[in-house]
Amino acid sequence: MARKSFSEPGTEDPITFAVTERDKSTLQMVREALADGRTMLAYQPVIGSITGEPAFYEGLIRIADDTGRIIPASQFMEVVETQDLGREIDCAALRCGLGALGRTPGLRLSINMSARSIGYPKWMQILKRHLGRDDTIGERVILEISERSAMLVPELVKTFMTDLQDRGITFALDDFGAGQTSFRHLKEFYFDVLKIDGSFVRNCDVDSDNQCILHALISIGQQFDMFTVAGAVETGAEAQFLVESGVDCMQGYYYGAPEIRPDWLPPAHRDGLRGTG
Structure with a gap:
C-alpha cells in the first residue's frame, strides 16, 4: 500500500497539527483563567532620563494557570488577540489597571489595549465606570496601542x-518603528507618548545602524511634540547612549523587571492573586 502524502486532501502535516493543538490548549487555559478571575498585572517602572525616578509604570497583563504558575502575555496574546478572548483580556487588563489607580492615588499607569477593543461595549463600560468613581483616574491613566494595531483601523483610533x-x-x-505608520496618520493621531520599539535599543551603544534609527525616531517624536520612551533597556551603556540622544524616558530590565506585588501597591491588593479590581 502506498504511503499517504501530507499533501493529500484530508491529511495534516505534523507541524500544523502540533501548532493547532498547542493553540487549542492555550485558548482553553486563557478561557479558564478569565472565568476564574486568575488575571493580574505585572508593573514595570518607566524611568525619567533626567530625574532617574519612575515617571509612570506600565501594567503588563498576566494570567495564572490552574497550578498557580504565572503566564506572561507573550505566551498567549498572539493566539487570542484576533478572537473575542483577546477583547476579554483587554477588559481584564483595564479592570486591573483602573482598580490599581483607584487604590493608589499617586500612581500613574499605562495599560495596553488593542485597537480591536475600540467599540467593544464591555471594555468601554469598565472605563466609564471607573472614570465616574474617581475624577483623577483620567489624568493618571495612559492607554497604549501598538503601532501595528493602530494601523489596522486608523480612522477608528482617531475618533x-x-x-x-x-x-x-x-x-x-x-x-514605534516596527510597524507601518505613515507620517500622514502620525500627524493626525493624538498620541502624547511615543514608545520606541526595543529592537532598535538593543546594543545601541555599539550598533551604528540602531544609533542612526534611534536618532531618527527620537527626532520624529520631538517634531510632533511627543514624549519619547525607549523600551528594552538592559545595560548601563545603552541607557547612557539614550540619555545623550535626548530620549525622555527608559524602560527595561536594567531599571527593573515587571513585578506583580511591588512595594508601593496597597498590602491588601498585594496579598491577593486576583487583580481584577
Whole structure:
C-alpha cells in the first residue's frame, strides 16, 4: 500500500497539527483563567532620563494557570488577540489597571489595549465606570496601542482618541518603528507618548545602524511634540547612549523587571492573586 502524502486532501502535516493543538490548549487555559478571575498585572517602572525616578509604570497583563504558575502575555496574546478572548483580556487588563489607580492615588499607569477593543461595549463600560468613581483616574491613566494595531483601523483610533481627550486620558503609541505608520496618520493621531520599539535599543551603544534609527525616531517624536520612551533597556551603556540622544524616558530590565506585588501597591491588593479590581 502506498504511503499517504501530507499533501493529500484530508491529511495534516505534523507541524500544523502540533501548532493547532498547542493553540487549542492555550485558548482553553486563557478561557479558564478569565472565568476564574486568575488575571493580574505585572508593573514595570518607566524611568525619567533626567530625574532617574519612575515617571509612570506600565501594567503588563498576566494570567495564572490552574497550578498557580504565572503566564506572561507573550505566551498567549498572539493566539487570542484576533478572537473575542483577546477583547476579554483587554477588559481584564483595564479592570486591573483602573482598580490599581483607584487604590493608589499617586500612581500613574499605562495599560495596553488593542485597537480591536475600540467599540467593544464591555471594555468601554469598565472605563466609564471607573472614570465616574474617581475624577483623577483620567489624568493618571495612559492607554497604549501598538503601532501595528493602530494601523489596522486608523480612522477608528482617531475618533476614539478624540472622544476621550476631554477626560484627560493620555495615549501612547507602542512599538514605534516596527510597524507601518505613515507620517500622514502620525500627524493626525493624538498620541502624547511615543514608545520606541526595543529592537532598535538593543546594543545601541555599539550598533551604528540602531544609533542612526534611534536618532531618527527620537527626532520624529520631538517634531510632533511627543514624549519619547525607549523600551528594552538592559545595560548601563545603552541607557547612557539614550540619555545623550535626548530620549525622555527608559524602560527595561536594567531599571527593573515587571513585578506583580511591588512595594508601593496597597498590602491588601498585594496579598491577593486576583487583580481584577
